Amino acid sequence: MAIRAVKWAERRPTVRSIRTVMLSEKLCPPAAHARCRGAAKAALAVLLSLGTSGIAMAQQAPLRATLDNGLRVVIVPDHLAPVVSTEINYLVGSSDAPDGFPGTAHALEHMMFRGTKGLSGDALDAIGARVGGDNNADTTEDVTQYFYTAPIEDLGILLRVEADRMRNLTLSDADWSTERGAIEQEVSRDLSSPIYRYTAQLRGIMFAGTPYAHDALGTRPSFDRTDTKLLHSFYDSWYAPNNAILVIVGDVNPQATLSQVRAAFDGIARRPLPPRPAFSPEPVTAKTLSLDTDLPIGLATMAWRMPGLRAQDFAVADILSDVLGSNRYALYGLVPQGRALTAGFDYIATPQASFGVALAGFPKGADPKPFMESMRVVIADARAHGVPADLVEAAKRREVAQLEFNANSISGQASAWSQALAFSGLSSPQDVIRAYQAVTPAQVNALAARLLTPETAITANLIPSERNAPMGAGGFGGSESFSKPPAAGTKLPDWASAALARLAVPTPPATPAAFTLPNGLRLLVLPEHVSHTIQLFGSIRQNANLEEPKGKEGVASLTDALFEYGSTSRDRLALAKALDDIAADENAGANFALGVLTPDFDKGLAILSDNELHPAFPGQAFAILQRQAAMSRAGVMQSPDYRFRRSELRALNVPSDPALREATPESIAHLTLDDVHAFYTHAFRPDLTTIVVVGDTTPEAAHAAILKAFGGWTANGPKPLVDSPPRPDSRASKADTPDPGRSQDDVTLAETMGLTVSNPDRYALQVGNEVLGEGFTSRLLQDLRVRTGYAYFAGSSAQIGRTRSAFVVNFGADPDKAGAATKAAIRDVSAMRDTMVTDDELVQAKAGLLRRMPLQRASFAGLAGLYLRLADLGEPLDTPAHSAQAIYAVTAADVQTAFRTWVRPADLAELILGPQSH
Numbered sequence: 001m002a003i004r005a006v007k008w009a010e011r012r013p014t015v016r017s018i019r020t021v022m023l024s025e026k027l028c029p030p031a032a033h034a035r036c037r038g039a040a041k042a043a044l045a046v047l048l049s050l051g052t053s054g055i056a057m058a059q060q061a062p063l064r065a066t067l068d069n070g071l072r073v074v075i076v077p078d079h080l081a082p083v084v085s086t087e088i089n090y091l092v093g094s095s096d097a098p099d100g101f102p103g104t105a106h107a108l109e110h111m112m113f114r115g116t117k118g119l120s121g122d123a124l125d126a127i128g129a130r131v132g133g134d135n136n137a138d139t140t141e142d143v144t145q146y147f148y149t150a151p152i153e154d155l156g157i158l159l160r161v162e163a164d165r166m167r168n169l170t171l172s173d174a175d176w177s178t179e180r181g182a183i184e185q186e187v188s189r190d191l192s193s194p195i196y197r198y199t200a201q202l203r204g205i206m207f208a209g210t211p212y213a214h215d216a217l218g219t220r221p222s223f224d225r226t227d228t229k230l231l232h233s234f235y236d237s238w239y240a241p242n243n244a245i246l247v248i249v250g251d252v253n254p255q256a257t258l259s260q261v262r263a264a265f266d267g268i269a270r271r272p273l274p275p276r277p278a279f280s281p282e283p284v285t286a287k288t289l290s291l292d293t294d295l296p297i298g299l300a301t302m303a304w305r306m307p308g309l310r311a312q313d314f315a316v317a318d319i320l321s322d323v324l325g326s327n328r329y330a331l332y333g334l335v336p337q338g339r340a341l342t343a344g345f346d347y348i349a350t351p352q353a354s355f356g357v358a359l360a361g362f363p364k365g366a367d368p369k370p371f372m373e374s375m376r377v378v379i380a381d382a383r384a385h386g387v388p389a390d391l392v393e394a395a396k397r398r399e400v401a402q403l404e405f406n407a408n409s410i411s412g413q414a415s416a417w418s419q420a421l422a423f424s425g426l427s428s429p430q431d432v433i434r435a436y437q438a439v440t441p442a443q444v445n446a447l448a449a450r451l452l453t454p455e456t457a458i459t460a461n462l463i464p465s466e467r468n469a470p471m472g473a474g475g476f477g478g479s480e481s482f483s484k485p486p487a488a489g490t491k492l493p494d495w496a497s498a499a500l501a502r503l504a505v506p507t508p509p510a511t512p513a514a515f516t517l518p519n520g521l522r523l524l525v526l527p528e529h530v531s532h533t534i535q536l537f538g539s540i541r542q543n544a545n546l547e548e549p550k551g552k553e554g555v556a557s558l559t560d561a562l563f564e565y566g567s568t569s570r571d572r573l574a575l576a577k578a579l580d581d582i583a584a585d586e587n588a589g590a591n592f593a594l595g596v597l598t599p600d601f602d603k604g605l606a607i608l609s610d611n612e613l614h615p616a617f618p619g620q621a622f623a624i625l626q627r628q629a630a631m632s633r634a635g636v637m638q639s640p641d642y643r644f645r646r647s648e649l650r651a652l653n654v655p656s657d658p659a660l661r662e663a664t665p666e667s668i669a670h671l672t673l674d675d676v677h678a679f680y681t682h683a684f685r686p687d688l689t690t691i692v693v694v695g696d697t698t699p700e701a702a703h704a705a706i707l708k709a710f711g712g713w714t715a716n717g718p719k720p721l722v723d724s725p726p727r728p729d730s731r732a733s734k735a736d737t738p739d740p741g742r743s744q745d746d747v748t749l750a751e752t753m754g755l756t757v758s759n760p761d762r763y764a765l766q767v768g769n770e771v772l773g774e775g776f777t778s779r780l781l782q783d784l785r786v787r788t789g790y791a792y793f794a795g796s797s798a799q800i801g802r803t804r805s806a807f808v809v810n811f812g813a814d815p816d817k818a819g820a821a822t823k824a825a826i827r828d829v830s831a832m833r834d835t836m837v838t839d840d841e842l843v844q845a846k847a848g849l850l851r852r853m854p855l856q857r858a859s860f861a862g863l864a865g866l867y868l869r870l871a872d873l874g875e876p877l878d879t880p881a882h883s884a885q886a887i888y889a890v891t892a893a894d895v896q897t898a899f900r901t902w903v904r905p906a907d908l909a910e911l912i913l914g915p916q917s918h
Helices: 020-026 039-048 104-111 119-131 150-167 172-190 194-206 222-223 228-238 255-266 315-325 369-383 389-406 410-423 430-437 442-451 494-500 556-566 572-583 597-615 619-638 638-651 666-671 672-685 699-710 761-774 779-786 813-836 840-858 862-874 879-889 892-902
Strands: 061-064 073-078 082-091 136-137 146-149 244-250 287-293 297-306 341-346 355-365 458-464 513-516 522-527 533-540 585-587 591-597 691-696 732-737 745-753 791-800 805-811 909-914
Touching: 020 341, 020 369, 020 672, 061 255, 073 255, 073 410, 082 840, 104 136, 104 146, 104 172, 104 228, 119 146, 119 150, 119 494, 119 840, 146 150, 146 410, 146 840, 150 494, 172 222, 172 228, 172 779, 172 791, 194 287, 194 297, 228 732, 228 892, 244 410, 255 522, 297 369, 315 341, 315 355, 315 389, 315 430, 315 442, 355 369, 355 522, 355 556, 355 619, 355 879, 369 442, 389 410, 389 442, 389 533, 389 591, 410 430, 494 892, 513 699, 513 909, 522 862, 533 862, 556 572, 556 619, 556 672, 556 892, 572 597, 585 597, 585 619, 597 699, 619 666, 638 732, 638 745, 638 840, 638 909, 672 699, 691 699, 691 840, 691 862, 745 813, 761 779, 761 791, 761 813, 761 840, 761 879, 761 892, 779 791, 779 813, 805 813, 813 840, 813 892, 813 909, 840 862, 840 879, 840 892
Parallel strands: 073 244, 287 458, 522 691, 732 909
Antiparallel strands: 061 073, 082 146, 082 244, 136 146, 297 355, 297 458, 341 355, 513 522, 533 591, 533 691, 585 591, 745 805, 745 909, 791 805
């Protein structure tokens, strides 16, 4: 179960919150998506003129229906790609679990993938393997979701599966006995997170005496006491059509889709629902916590209970959190002032109640008191004097604009509708927008004065320490991935086998319009009119290991960080305000981006190009960032995660390899502002740059706009070398990195491979890796989870690049199981060389790969990422079509030959990050 912060405007690239600290700073392991008047009035008027529905002119209206059995259905056409997302939301979660069994909803979520009376678990898995796509689920406090993104032609199969699971779940003792072990391994995996330990304590204090006091993942003791009788009772009580909301978004015909829904679900009877547990948390009183962690930096935090998603003042609370987290507000201002390494505010929103967290980062070994005091002063000022009205209006504009951006991702749009209906109890995302539009600065200030009191604040210092120890009774969790491999020869029902029998090459995507500017900049344009927005993604090919001068390690990252401080015509705050005025998102640097409403594309592009081509690089900001970077780097280099990653680099590279170059506190401290200017002049070049524009434009208009904005950019001197040299085959080695804060071993088996992206064997390796450890038919998952219970997750990857490639296996296992799991994994890798894959495995692997290809086009970011990667690898734009044909043609003999040629089990390095030495 992921700590689910339901947000409507998560597009800001510069705001630092507890989520972005976790992800961007890599401070905790992964489980389970970070976000004036005048010119802005025109963009806002466009939305308001559409009746608060920014998608009305671009798309068909949603179709709503309630079946006779009570199932609510919303069908939203989004013709971005031949793809569909389904999300079925059961209005039940951990808060409805029986006393003493906080993980019941999560346990049932797992069992939904173990089979029904008409579909065995193996049949469900075989269907998943053939369909491909993204098949996941999550359990939260009040909602359990099952979501699938797949090719549009398979919608009927998805609906049949969900309908069958709604009424015919098997819940056998044997299946639960096996799945219980998998859940407990999941708990064991997640206990290592210091952020979990912190939020678990917050929950216990904030929501004492309510079901929210317990994490939705559950605990080992509760799972040990759970039996199938309890699961049957929970399933029969809550899994009913009249307690579910089905959201379908994609390239659909609404009326035809509704007919498919009726055919699948009409025969399921409604049921009476139990009463909901009362939710009455006691008042919160101030408390101070101190926690040891293995994070590379410390965090000073303050937390308060806040309104839930279904509260009348939810929108006010969300706008307040947006303002407090704005990079124009005083809290984030602690960072450019040099008074914090990171700072922000996060709203952890759930239906019945929520909490907000302010944080400030400090260096390892530093006294947290001054950082906590700086944060207290900012919050006290907000409470006493309110927040700036223009920041309130800016936050409202961004939330309204997000309605447009939702349409740029099929699965993202499905999530937005599910969140509005199932989590917030509203009728559409437009209702949320109306709530935001009604918010006033006076309401925001009144809520700040009422909530942000020292008497109700839970303060905590998360202190980097070698004494860090894992918890023993809960879990942090994330979205589930149920990729259990089906048994060979599994028989499918006729309705599934007929639809999935074909193995076809997907229709190739439309090739972008391609331009090369006179300065060498490459522009790719993909017109998409599903929303009134345009998104730009740019990338400059760089390689710090080759381009940073000797002794100047760290200059590349420091240069990138300085772009936030504006241009020669706009300082940091003026840049942020200009973006707020048009509700745009922008970030500049080696990888740059812009997201803006269509009417403001030229304005947004002018801001981006000014920032990218004329960065200010102010001396005061450089001095502060340099000091912060050196202190942060010192903490990073003492962290277990850093030592683990370095062990992998050493295992794959000879001592003289440039990949082993790294920034140190000393190298960063010796940098000068002249070094930054020199690196910018050397490495930021139009002739190494690709820009992809996706959205509501035409190739001609986009080309003219980019030429105006970037045509004057010039390159200086010869092109730098950015491709790493080939490296020799790595050899077997072993490295053990102790981390007393972990409860599981994180094991990596890795080696270099000699082929590159130009070698046609890449396709056979891709198919083989799908069989081995990346697809629904994973042998690794079968041997490390299903048959043995050694691990909860296991996978492999063939990472093939322009000049370098690697083969990697990853899994997590309890220390007493890690050795046996390693041996099993190496046996599976060896078997790929020794024997040919079966016909069933080959067909399922190819089907999954081919059917997933359209999913790359199901979001603007996915489209842009596809073509930026092709540019980085030096491949032609029609590569997706050629790849599909090549995968379709791969044989079992091709797979075996490729693994024999390129994968060397005897040379795999064994790298372990775990609680004890081995």
